[in-house]
Amino acid sequence: MTRAAVITIDGPSASGKGTVAARVAEALGFSLLDSGALYRVLGIAARKQQLNLGNHQQLAQLAADLKIEFGNAGPGSVWLNGEDVSLEIRTDAASKLASEVGAIPAAREALLQRQLEFRQPPGLVADGRDMGTIVFPNAELKIFLTASPEERAQRRYKQLIAKGIGAILPDLLRELKSRDERDSQRAVSPLRPAADATILDTTRLTIDEVVTRVLVLAAASMGDGTP
């Protein structure tokens, strides 16, 4: 195979994509694209500069100029213009900003080329909302992870409590549903499975079970050298 293989993992927030994508990438020795982190960084960069999100041209310019470093201070670390923003991009405020900038076509366009550059041999696992539909439509394997909103809110709740961050389950569920709504109803690159994606409902599966299933599918789609 001459070009780098791509596995796309799309799905709604808290569907487990991030964890699954990182584990699959590690198991295969592939690089990882957390595309949501790009939208999150753009959202907080816009806020830091007090940029009006209605000014799409300035937002696209900002997206093109951002100096983002992934993993330079350990796995999962994200730096923006020399500043560690790893924790800041995971806050609820950053999630909301990311979803808002993600609905702006000029911002998506400006981030597209950056995402394509992550495709390096031997391969890439790309996690997001439109990896299989728009960014890597010719990926070797496309996965779409789902889980019920209640299960996803519960997962997020447990994560936050484990980190010592206070959380209210009904509030989390409401925010998650409104982000789902914005991500799937937007005009550009809405959250939806690619026609050739394998849909995995993870409501009753553990992370280990999901990772195993994805690795089995990856072996079937790439292991024997057939495209």
Ligand code: DC
């Ligand atoms: O995957 P995540 O929760 O980190 O994504 C945060 C937000 O970024 C999500 O609500 C919508 C936006 N996003 C997007 O529009 N397209 C992507 N490929 C990834 C994320």
